Amino acid sequence: MSNALRLHRLPSPFRMHRGGELHEAVIAYETWGRLNAARDNAILILTGMSPGAHAAAHPDDPNPGWWDEIVGPGKAIDSSRWFIICVNSLGSCRGSTGPASVDPASGQPYRLQFPDLSLEDVALAAHQVALGLGIERLHALVGPSMGGMSALAYALNVASAAEHLLLVSTAPHSAPFSIAIRSLQRELIRSDPAWNGGDYQAGNWPTQGMTLARKLGMTTYRSAREWRQRFGRSRVADAERDPTPFAPEFSVESYLAYQASRFVNDFDPNCYLYLSRAMDWFDVADYGGSVAAGLARIQARSAMVIGVETDLLFPLEQQEEIAEGLRDGGIPTLFAALPSIQGHDAFLVDTPRFAKAIAGYLATT
Template sequence: MTEFIPPGSLFLPLPSPFPMKRGGALHGARIAYETWGELAPTRDNAILIVTGLSPDAHAASHAGNPEPGWWERMLGPGKPIDTDRWFVVCVNSLGSCKGSTGPASTDPATGEPYRLEFPELSIEDVADAAREVVRALGIEQLACIIGNSMGGMTALAFLLRHPGVARSHINISGSAQALPFSIAIRSLQREAIRLDPNWNGGRYDEATYPESGMRMARKLGVITYRSALEWDGRFGRVRLDSDQADDDPFGLEFQVESYLEGHARRFVRRFDPNCYLYLSRSMDWFDLAEYADGDVLAGLALIDVDKALALGASTDILFPVEQQQQIAEGLARGGADARFIGLDSHQGHDAFLVDFERFGPAVGDFLATL
């Protein structure tokens, strides 16, 4: 059980006990976060970024950690999220292994890792923990909360549970509820981990790590993060050179297989399997319809925000653009000046991480109106 904390992270102790939506509470928990820019004397220029499942709080480089962040081209001086104007906070999700308390963290009651003794995690818990960071920084109202992928869910939960704490919202490739296809994919990912003998009911260590299960889970995820158009354009049916091919008669033969294998191997030892299971399941459980008698649009309409932008990629199969269109429609029903933009990107769900020529201007233009 290992935590992977980027240099330069800051840590906020959460209120103790910290109650969880589905029961139980955390004691002595913390949230990792990082900041960029300067908070204005009026404290009205703050933006909160809430992330997808695997990113840490290091969205971009800064003095405390000059390494490029996972959103380096989006965040910084003169960039779409311009830190010459905005004070930006990015939090690592509760339940993660990148500095915030999660299943890989030490349970103060036992001195051992929580493992599966960690309370059931919901997206609402992740949102409530992020709210504590905003409060601790003395920010009464955010100018904007930005969430992508799972973070889009977190941002909606944040806005619903903490009305008035943000004036605007950008939802990027997010959703107001998990769809059956996404649930099915994540279920298979979790099953791959749990069926690895080394998972051992969550009781593994570095020497007996469920590497095969995590590799399969990551490969499944990466396949859905990009589109068929991109897979075809990048790899086609190109085969590996003879010295690169796997000796196994059913082993690696095509370049796309080698890419997935390399990507998975780089990931598996950098993310804790139990944290992966908890965060994955939290997305499946999330559904704003539960707040409005089964009507997701009515659930979205309960959110009080002045302006909103919902962005998505036309080739996203994991969080399809219809879900971002639904978010804009529902927020508009609640009185927001809400706009949906479906971007013609062939890079699928991960487009917001790589297609900055499309996503950057959309985000920057919206923030310029605030």
């Protein structure tokens, strides 16, 4: 755990949205900048599925964060102006309580005894962090990918949660294509004998299942167009080829293997299952019977919704649906459809384009 990470103890018990409760649960978070005296300059960032709270380099932890080019002094989300908070999601494994944490009742890891996790729980746990920091109302709530769904859950469950909403490459609910991909990822993990019904042991993780799930994820995080430019039909050098029949031969295959190897021991498999399912479950339509009715319940002074033309996993029409629904509900909403070729991951890699859009929006708030 880095020196910049702080822990906030949740109310105990913390009641979960779909039933069950947690005791002595904590949320890990980091902050950048200073909360002003009026306590009205706070921006809370909710993350995608796998990142932790370390969104950017910090005086106490100079390692680059997952959104380092967007968050920091003088950057699009400017820590010299805003008090920025980033939380590790409830249910994750980067400091917050999740299925890999020890259940104080049993002294053993929760594993599948962790209660059903929903993005409402992620949102309300993050809200407790804001309250704990003395913030009644956020200046802005920011969420890319799953974080955008959590931000919607936050805004739907906490009246006057934030003055402004910035929703990036996200959706009002998961479309069946995304559900299919995530369901298959979960099945790949569960099909690994080492998963063992969730009772895997240290040193014997379901690494094969996690590898396959990550590779599948990677096919949906970028775009066919980017890969065509980047890899084309280039081959792995003969000297580096594994001679096993059907082993990787094209560069794109070794790229997938490399990406998976970086992830596979870095994220707890049960946490992955819980967070992945929470994304499939979340639905703005649960609030009022339709996506439009749900979005119309949200209160904010303004919103911006950003999406990318090449996003397979959270297709642009879903960001458009959010923007239209917020507008129909009376919130002045900017909608930016960016021509990035990096697909869903563009917010992490096509940062000049995103920085410009985000900085431009925050300047108006």
